[in-house]
Amino acid sequence: MPHANGHTNGAADSTLRLPVPGSTKSFWHTELHDLADHRSTPELPTECEVLIIGSGYAGTSVAYNLAKSESTATNSVVVLEARQACSGATGRNGGHIRPDLYGHIPTYIKRYGVKAGGAWAEYEIAHVQAIKKLVAEEDIDCDFTLTRTTDCWADEEAAKKAKANYELMSSLDLPYMDDVDFVYGPKAAGVSGVKDAKACATYTAGTLYPYKFIMSLLSRAIASGKVNLQTSTPATAVHEDAAGGFVVETPRGSIKAKKIVHASNAYVSSLLPEYSKAVVPCKGICTHIAVPEGKSAPYLTNSYIVRDNDKVLSYLIPRRDGGIVVGGSAAVFYPHLEQWYNNTDDSTLIEASKDFYDGFMQRTFRGWEDSEAYVSKAWTGVMGYSWDSLPHLGEVPGKPGQYILAGFNGHGMPVVWLAAKGIAEMVATGKAYEEVGLPWIAKTTVERLQKAEEGPEGGDILA
Ligand SMILES: Cc1cc2nc3c(=O)[nH]c(=O)nc-3n(C[C@H](O)[C@H](O)[C@H](O)COP(=O)(O)OP(=O)(O)OC[C@H]3O[C@@H](n4cnc5c(N)ncnc54)[C@H](O)[C@@H]3O)c2cc1C
Structure with missing residues (x-):
């Protein structure tokens, strides 16, 4: 598709990595939710304020928080999901919301100092109570256990x-x-x-039943009337348009959006190739x-x-x-x-x-x-x-209007919810990363991307 100013995210079609068909079936997917194959409208909408790529814990939590936002800039949100809703890592994980005090925290203390390492531990710990509160407030049936x-x-x-x-x-x-x-x-x-x-x-x-937790949040976001979910609809390219927005391509047509949230986690470098070494x-x-x-x-x-x-x-x-x-x-x-x-x-x-x-x-x-x-x-x-075992959160360097929350390793449960709240606030209000209370060590930056590009293959993963 032609586009106005020539800037396109994404790999050439031949290398575009999408979730594969025929995935193994997790215990959590034994009974599929009513919204598993949901399309809020039979046709893909032609435009929206915010387009979210991915319907896992990250994409759904951003959608839920945007639906709750009082900002009029988030009245139309589209969530594109390549397969069924919540069919990625979130619907297949261990259901463990466990702040990781003994794995990463000593490393972060050594790398970033006691204050920053301790702040990250507090950030993870805060998820346990935040999710408990959310589950109670929304009366979500998801086996949450403190x-x-x-x-x-x-x-x-x-x-x-x-x-x-x-x-x-x-x-x-x-x-x-x-x-x-x-x-x-x-x-x-x-x-x-x-x-x-x-x-x-x-x-x-x-601990909780992750699929029920996320599908409940997704159903509440959709019920708000602000969020349109389109399953089996992968985003295959993102182009900037002349009006300062974006055109996102899918096999079912294209859709215009003012802002994009990349919440496809493992697959994020398909549309943001600069993350190919940073998030593997x-x-x-x-x-x-x-x-x-x-x-x-x-x-x-x-x-x-x-x-x-x-x-x-x-x-x-x-x-x-x-x-x-x-x-x-x-x-x-x-x-x-x-x-x-x-x-x-x-x-x-x-x-x-x-x-x-x-x-x-x-x-x-x-x-x-x-x-x-x-x-x-x-x-x-x-x-x-x-690469450095921290997620990448915030506005994509050099790509205003495009946001990322990805790279959660095998450890998203005590990390994603507050990240998504912060990213939703940035998207809804235009606030900077530093203004939404997210730990600085997880901000996505050119320096972190460069370290991943230039450092040893695999970084912390293979260290
Ligand atoms: C086996 C396993 C066990 C785990 N156990 C735990 C645990 O016990 N505790 C813990 O804290 N963490 C655990 N994790 C990690 C945790 O599940 C993740 O960190 C978290 O779920 C990430 O959420 P997400 O929304 O970023 O990613 P995902 O849930 O993977 O969501 C990304 C979504 O994007 C979709 N997508 C990809 N590309 C496109 C595209 N181009 N267009 C549209 N949609 C697209 C995918 O289909 C997927 O649904 C585990 C992970 C796995 C795999």
């Missing part, structure tokens, strides 16, 4: 490192550390219930474990991160029906780069770890040995891994 998460380390060397991190963070006067209970040594196995644990830390977290699609695997009828197993009251004797990390949430959702095992498939790195194929499992969760509960947890727990479902999803 819980304690238990981080466990089975490998002795890893346990020692966790202890050193705990001591470092405790010495820095970070107020949120008051909520952390750390146990090192022989008692860790008893406290955590994880047989081989040499250290464990518990602190406040949440990486596959992850998740499972649902059930206990056969007539058998029983202890109910787990906490959610978990288990690092086993081989330092293989699994995230786990118990469900009130006794089922378990558990995934991870990246260390198992890590050497097989072609199976997961820069890979958007969620129609297949990851060969190297497809059997990892068989017998997981029996070998990991006390009291589960005779449970006969079995994997009832296994699926994959594609995450947007960010």
Whole structure:
């Protein structure tokens, strides 16, 4: 299509990466929501104020917040979704809203200083209460549970490192550390219930049914009358037009928009190629474990991160029906780069770890040995891994009117909601990133993109 001033986002058609058809089916998608294939209007609208690309946690949360906004500049919002609504990472994740105090925070403290690292931890922690409040206010049926998460380390060397991190963070006067209970040594196995644990830390977290949560927000956004959802409608190119707006192409025609929000996460570099090194699609695997009828197993009251004797990390949430959702095992498939790195194929499992969760509960947890727990479902999803492990939030450098929230790694649950609120405020009011209360370390900048371009392949992902 011809366009007014020649500036086009996006790769050549031959390299345009879109979500693949025939994806593996997640446990959360067992019953599809009424809006899964929804198109608010049979025809694609010809124009809108704001066009959002992607209907996962990020795109939907921006749409919901724009629908709530009093700004008249957001009265017509279109959400384009390449497949079914919420069929990407959000509909396939572990349902774990767990601020990550022991993975990234010590790294951020070293990299950006105590204040910025601590502020990021507070930002993640704030999601637990913010989502609890949102679920209550909107009366969303999504199994939200306020819980304690238990981080466990089975490998002795890893346990020692966790202890050193705990001591470092405790010495820095970070107020949120008051909520952390750390146990090192022989008692860790008893406290955590994880047989081989040499250290464990518990602190406040949440769990939920991510698909129900997001589909409920999406249905409320649509019910506002301001948001038009178009499923099975991928955005394939974005052109600037002469009036200072944009024309977005899809296989069903094009649509004019004044502002664009890129919320396609793993796929974001398809239409913003400058992010191809900064946000790389990486596959992850998740499972649902059930206990056969007539058998029983202890109910787990906490959610978990288990690092086993081989330092293989699994995230786990118990469900009130006794089922378990558990995934991870990246260390198992890590050497097989072609199976997961820069890979958007969620129609297949990851060969190297497809059997990892068989017998997981029996070998990991006390009291589960005779449970006969079995994997009832296994699926994959594609995450947007960010080069420096922080998401990219804000206005796309050099592209006014285009906003991004992407690169949430395997860790979007305690990061996306407040990011989306901030981006929605920027879009609705024209405020700058610094005015909407988002942590500065996640602002998308030319410098961060350059570091990803020039730095070693994979950045933090492959470090
Ligand atoms: C297996 C797995 C387990 C995880 N577990 C957890 C966990 O327990 N806790 C946690 O915090 N995080 C977890 N995550 C990460 C978390 O799910 C993500 O960070 C989060 O869901 C990202 O939301 P999103 O909306 O940015 O991306 P997505 O949910 O992937 O949404 C992007 C959407 O954009 C659509 N799209 C792509 N290209 C286009 C296009 N050109 N046009 C239109 N639409 C397009 C996609 O179809 C998709 O629906 C996990 C991820 C996976 C894959």
